[in-house]
Amino acid sequence: MNYPIKSIANILHITNDAAMVKNLAASFPGNDFLAWEDALYEGPINTEMDLAQLSDMRANFFSERGGLAREEIRQRYQTRNTQLLAYQEYAEVVLWFDKDLNSQLQLIQLIEWFSRQKMANTILSLISFETMAKEPAYFGLAMLTSHQLQTLMSKRWEVTWGQMSLCQQAWHALGSENPNALVRLCDVNTAMMPYMKNAILRFLRQFPSQANGLSHSEFLISHALLRQQHELNDVYLVMQAKEGTPFVNQAIYCSYLQNMCSGELPMIEQQSIDNEDLLEDEVVVELKMMLKLTDLGRQVLHNWVDWVQVRGINRWLGGAQLSEGNLWRYDQTRRRLIKTYV
Template sequence: MLHITNGDSVVGTLKEAGVPGKYSCWADVLWEGPVQYTGDDDDAFLSQRARFLYESEYSHSYEECLSTLQAWETALKSYRSHDEVVLWFEHDLFDQLILIRLLDWFARHELGDTRLTLICIGEYPGMPGFRGLGELRAEQLAPLLDRRQDVTSPQLQLARAAWKAFTGFDPTFIENILAADTTPLPFLAGALRRLLEEFPATRNGLARSEEQALRAAAELGSTSAGRMFLAIQDMEERSFMGDTSFWRILTRLGATPHLLLRLSAEPGDGFSQRSVDITELGRQVLAGNQDYVRLGGIDKWIGGVRLRGRESQWRWNGSRLVELPI
């Protein structure tokens, strides 16, 4: 039995619980950076992701990033040597994008005698604020194995369509998925809607994650980056963002010449200890009196879509995407 999880933390808990089998994970931040459609060319997919992760300082070298991704991919390719592959995931954006990538991968391979099963939860008894599998203790996680279900053909078909839409050049492909039946993967629609909220807003040019960071800074006053990170988790219906992703957002909002946040740079301070204050320009953008994209331009990937320049072709108006002339 091969277990594939959303990160090393869950792998560690499965080992502690004595769940039998071998373990791997897939923990790429697919909601960040380029994820262009590569079809069956998995090497091209791994290479583009490794390049982004290295350039975004998630790792010390391109080779290190690529080696990690290749190790995860090698575990996938070992599926024929296992009687069963169990996918362990949850309801948020981070996990759902990884899940559709893995289901797309397995849909392109002949499973033979290997059983493919899925554990995917959005709540846990006695935990009203449940955020993910990583919160569960060994004695809570292990019993979930008995709740696993066989992956179905409709789930594979939906995942393939959703993956192709996410990695496509036109974000309305994602809206087409949302307009269709997504019940085979019950958490997918919410995740994809949250993804679309990362497009610049028509009101002020901010992605939802950026707006929440500014709002937290405005409400908390002079505070620490770590305290802000905790605050933005409570603003999400399904929290999905790790601290490294959040530090990258704060760094971008605190970049010259259009500082929306002012970050301290005390020697020896870890990022979470750095103090953060919203600037007057940040308040103006938050209020919708200035447009963040028009101020400083944008160069951002969301899946297969690249947004560039001082006017984004695509904006989010709160309920749907709006295409603007360039």
Template structure:
């Protein structure tokens, strides 16, 4: 059978390709919880909208980002030529946003293409080999109700309107918790920063220790080290900072993660006030 599998990134794609070398695998390379999102009817327009941000975010040449998005979108828009299209995604915010974007784009641009979804409640690359090999048997055809829900949920993400975050049950079961987590990230004091910095109330830590503390606090880890680097860097470089460190603009990436960080008086007050508000 001529199959296309779309999944969350290169590591999962490589594992799928090793297991099923005859299948076309498309990694969806975009950190949708970071940077601008627009209300577009075409996937290609969203890609153009995000290209400059991703180039700066990932320190890539803009033309390379544009080329990568164009290739991804071309493969996606040819999905109707495959006998079967499967979406393999995990339960965390990173994956659920990608899943919503893909379903929304398919509904708008490939309305006659059937989609099957494989939802894992853990991380694809952490599954034992036997469980990973069994995933194709768990693929389920997306219903109209699921597609309609995904389109509405994606519109909520783009507009930052959050009614879906309070649902107990949903046609796509991991979306409500993902949107609630996104809501926590888009507030004035991001929840990731709170998770990372609350151990500083006990004393200084290195940035890499803050990153590990943040990941350990998440019910479903979604933020990679590059996203955390950009998040924390903005706060370390602020004119009236919450944190004390020896941060210098343009410093080496590895040196950044070895920085020692402590709270300023303002940071201590902000952290305690945020804790009370939770």
């Protein structure tokens, strides 16, 4: 049985990004903090690898995709992992993760990892914010005041073996070559991890749609341009607003755009006002670039043309490498993945 934990000394707080770390550091001086930064909704996941091997795999993926120095990315992972591996130096590790897709995938990864460690005298606890999340004014943990964070801290709970077992199942489903393992997971009672099911369902929508070959993120981007052209940053803001619980960072957003704007038959045309590149050092530069939906883009949005058939595909989502010979599409109506051929 889990129970509220009262001590606030010698604690490592783990959360999803550096911005949240700053908020926590201001609220809990004297503690240590770790940002578990990894966009797990993109790129390969091999659950048979140890943490170091998986980190190297993901460093390779992001260096090849984003044009960043592999060693620089690799060092970031190593620094992050080194701090995690020192968990036994703390009396407690507290997990602060929101309900969006990326936060939930990171939480699944971490709880699964801790489930295989010798905790000794270290307590693993989880912030519970279900009551606060139901309030209309709730926009995420990162927007909470110091007082609100301290209130949540006082109501944290120790992670149970049931939660660990569920995260083990979810992590291995995420890394499976057959992504229908994730579909089956949605039929399991996941109430002890209240945001897991919605996160998994959202991840499934990143697979190409059965209707037109677009992932849901690609659909939101192109749909924002259906009526008129917009600046690149405005499209990003519209996509985030339509998402409900946004999770796509700007670098990943720009990689989606690059795919949709490139090739002989692009979905989106771009006109750079300042002749700037889409990406610079993993962040978006001054986003003074106009985007316009092409005729092909409109045909795809109306389900008259299939984007995968036009563009082809070579993409990793978890343990599934999507290609023309190994293509999984998501049927939103049935909430099922269907294996097809281009």
